[in-house]
Amino acid sequence: MALPRDLIDIRTIYHEPAITAFARGREILDRFPEADRIPVPSHWNIPSLHGNSGSVEDWVRIKRSTLVLGVKKGLTMRPNGRSAHFIAPSTSNGCAMACAYCYVPRRKGFANPISLFVNIEAVCAAIRRHAGRQGPLPEPDSIDPEFHVYDIGENGDLSVDAMIGDNVRDLVALFRDIPNAKGSFATKAVNRDLLAYEPRGKTRIRFSLMPERIARIVDVRTSPIAERIAAIDDFVAAGYEVHVNFSPVILYEGWEADWRALFAEIDDSLSDAAKAQLKCEIILLTHNAALHEVNLGWHPKAEDLLWRPDIQEGKRSEGGGENLRYRSGWKGRWLARFQALLAERMPYCTVRYAF
Template identity: 85%
Template sequence: MALTRDLLDIRTIYHEPAVRDFPLGGEILARFPDAERIVVPSHWNIPELHGNAGSVEDWVRIKRSTLVLGVKKGLAMRPNGRSAHFIAPSTSNGCAMACAYCYVPRRKGFSNPISLFVNVEQACAAIARHAGRQGRLPAPDPIDPEYWVYDIGENGDLSVDAAVSGGVRALIALFRTLPNAKASFATKAVNRDLLAYDPQGKTRIRFSLMPARIARIVDVRTAPIPERIAAIDDFVAAGYEVHVNFSPVILYEDWEADWRALFAEIDATLSDAAKAQLKCEIIMLTHNADLHAVNLGWHPKAEDLLWRPDIQEAKVSEGGGTNLRYRAGWKGRWLVRFKALLAETMPYCTVRYAF
């Protein structure tokens, strides 16, 4: 499909020895018969990818040409309380896209091509067991009025993963069968193959949006913003719940005018049916000094927008790392202003979560 041709030309596959023992592993290897195959002890232990500062210069080439296959060891659910009630075991890590603000390189090293975990049946079984223990959602909450919501794409973009693997289809099929649970994932790609997955209202796709002229700088290798907006109606018609992530909100001179124009474009594009079910998340930019240093090696133009120590401050994240966020007092004021701009043009768009 076009999505694969545009983003991926797999020449090298690193894989753990056990990958061949799983049906999905065999399926993926067969999809790329001409790729060089390199057996590695662990998807985390690939010196030429992880922690290799020299790979910065080949950032995009590696993302386009390299695939990593592994077996997911930990299958526990993690409480969330923001985008979802629970974070499901990741069936992927890394991405073919190259957003300059992505947090994964902070943890994974200088290059983070797609890593797919082939034991998707085990992940599905773990989710089903966990959901079965929850019972019904006791009361409507800001996450969902009816279902427990599981984020199934925390560390990757499932729209792109679905172009490589049948694992995403299996996850969406699973949630059709769970009477008390719904899947959710964020995406910056438009993969129209997903329109045939028949989610029956049990999968929420969150299209990430920002002003197009800023996305052209920081959302590297992603679908254009107008294409993402135009896809919303089709995904709603195909049975998905579709929300939007205004993420990340990056502050710069005249940011308000750009966001007002984006809201107007969304309002003019969406059908009444899409508007009736639309909700959003608002996530202000989080940056990181180490990622800043990495970006200077491959995309310094993005850092003119992302690295603003004059209006940012250090803060320890939930994971224990030290990141940069907009200064607390001002961040609150900017969020208030952002919500006011949204309400002026899209009063029907409920803010589920703002951070």
């Protein structure tokens, strides 16, 4: 796929020296022959990117023009039990898009462009071994009726990663051939190259959706909501299982009317085949105090929606960060109201997970 220059125009590649020992590393370097190459000891240790508050002013430029290449060290699977049964080792970290609520920059620093890991064979082998030890899914559950599901895109957006290299193609092919497992990832981008990957029902794509007028503020550099909705039928026809993530659900004056209109748009757009297999996740916004400060440096308008201490309360995260979520008690009522609105217009859309 020709890279959309407004999204990705790689001019600088930071890379661990070891990446040239891997075919995927050499392939990606060859794809960007004019990019400056800067060796670094670790994809986690790039002072000019990570933790450099001065990068806030160049947030979008860095995401568009910078790529990091490394070797994935940890290959363990983490139990999940919500969106997936297991979280697979990430083949990427960071993103070319710039959603204002994204949690990844909280861990990796201010700029957080795409980091791709080139030892894809090791990642695929680890997943295959792990799935082989699981045996059949003991019984149907809210995650899947038949397969163990592995989230393969926890820290990035694989639709965009696939514009740079073939890791995503390899992962789709991997799950196609594992008898008891399925891959899954969420995306805010429409990359129609994925339609040719032949998933044969073994990869679940979850298109993240929210009202368009809010997405224009907080879903920065992503595919328009209407384009994501329009892609669902095509991805189902291509052999993907396609679900939707209503995420994050942001509360503001008029949110109910906006979501009701979105449900109507989805319902009016989808084929019967897409509706028959459609399920969803619902995730209310969790924000972060440190990210709030970062956003004030590059996109303060988003914080008018995301930072609402009048209806939010603090919660210390497992990693020690100060998060904000909608106040308990009220959150449950708002979530119930959201689900009622969904059921009114899209009763066929089963809620797999709501939080």
